[in-house]
Amino acid sequence: MERVLWLISDNARACLIIGLLLGLGLPGLAAAMAPWLPQMVAGLLVITALRIGHRAANGALSDLRWGLGSVALLQMVLPVGLFAACRLAGIDQTPAALAMVLATAAPALSGSPNLALLLGQDAGRMMQILVLGTACFPLTMLPILALMPQAGAAQDVAISALKLLGVITGSTLIGFALRAHFFPKPSPDTVRTLDGLSVLAFSAIVIGLMAALNPALRSDPAAVLAWGLLAFVLSYGIQIAVYLLLSRSPLDTLAGPLAIGAGNRNIALFLVAMPVEIMGPLMVFVGCWQLPMYLTPILLRRLYQPGTP
Template identity: 70%
Template sequence: MRRLLWLISDNARLCLVLGLAAGLGFPTLAAAMQPWLPQMVAGLLVITALRIGHRAALGAVSDLRWGLASVAVLQLALPTALFALCWLFGLAQSPMAMALVLATAAPAITGSPNLALLLGQDAGRMMQILVLGTAMFPVTVLPVLALVPQLGPASEIVSAAALLLLVIAGATTLGFSLRAMLFRHPTPQQIKSLDGLSVLAFSAIVIGLMAALNPALRMTPESVAAWALLAFAISYLAQISTYLLLRKTALQPVAGPLAIGAGNRNIALFLVALPEQVLAPLMVFIGCWQLPMYLTPMLLRWLYQPET
């Protein structure tokens, strides 16, 4: 088992691609896994917290001085600016405008610390950004809802954010406790095994996330291609611009985690509140949104490489 986990750790990026391929190639499996996504996400958080440890994730209080401003920019200013741009061009009521708002108003995905590990970035800082962004989401989303009322009632979205925060807190506490009990001073071999376990869980989740994309890919492949292009543009432009803007500033130590958080957002938070008539045309986009995120460790590795 240990050697299998080491093999997975050594081939992490390939495993993510295989997860995407399995989700697209085995629709029955994807549909069967879809109902278990909440439990799988919680399990992934436990494994990630076990891998990182509480010392790396908590850090000093002073580390969060930059946090509130970054959340305000990424989760409030950015979606507001993009919606204003769509309004200027007469596209405010279009599905594309809705997708832009969804993809930029949400906090970082729960798997973002795993992406940080795969990209050689500080996973502890990434965990900080994840928790802070999720905690602030009920506040930052309210002005966005005022701009785009068709997103749904504020009470349901805020409740979903609160539930997610509770899940994150519970899962990470369990992971940190297991780390303290089982791996107080982990060896390099144990760390590598935990890396492999983390990659395996992260790769499995995407199979269920691909369930909505399979029917659309067979029926309207041109629509899927258009939504996929938009998803890649949003995610990668957000990551590239954030990293390039911050890497020469005082925020250079957190430029990588902030860039990962900027381009990898948890838009599933909105699903509980979106009316059915609004949700239907966006489900393909939500499926496509997984593609750039899971391919980030392969396609954007050049961006996060340390400068020599």
């Protein structure tokens, strides 16, 4: 089993592609896995924290100045600016505008530390950004809901965010405890094994996430193509802009984690509170939103790892 996990670790990007293809090509499997996504996300966070270790994620309190500032910019200023641009263009009431604003208002995706690991970035910093952004989300989302009340009731969204924060915190503490007890000083082979386990879990989750996309692909492929294009432009545009801007600033050491967090958001937090009549198109967007995320380690590899082939 250990050698299998080593093989998975050495072929991480190929495993992500296989996960996407299985999710798109096996709709029955995707539908069967979809109800288990909350448990799978919790398990992924445990594995990620086990791989990172608590020492790598230390320093959150001393980093509050840049942390709170980045959360305010990425989760409030950016979506409000996008809404203003959509209002000026006369498209602020369209599903596309709603998708863009909600995607940029959400905190970093639960799988963002795994993306950081795959891209050779500081996964401990990424974990800090994930926790801080999710903790602040009940406050940062208030201006967004005031501007776009169709996004749902503030109380419902806040409760969803607090539940997620509980899952993230609990899963992370369990992973840190397991690391401290079983692998306080892991060997290179152990780290390689944990990397393989993390990649395997991350690749499996995307199968269930593709469940909403399969029916849409069969019924209206043109709409899926349009939503997919929007997802790629939004996610990669933000990642590239944030990385290039911060890499030339005093926060250059944080450029990678902040860019990953900025372009990979947990838009599903809003869906629990949205009216049924506007959820349909956004569920297709949420499915498409997984594509740039899982392809980031492949398509944006040279951005985060300059000089790599």
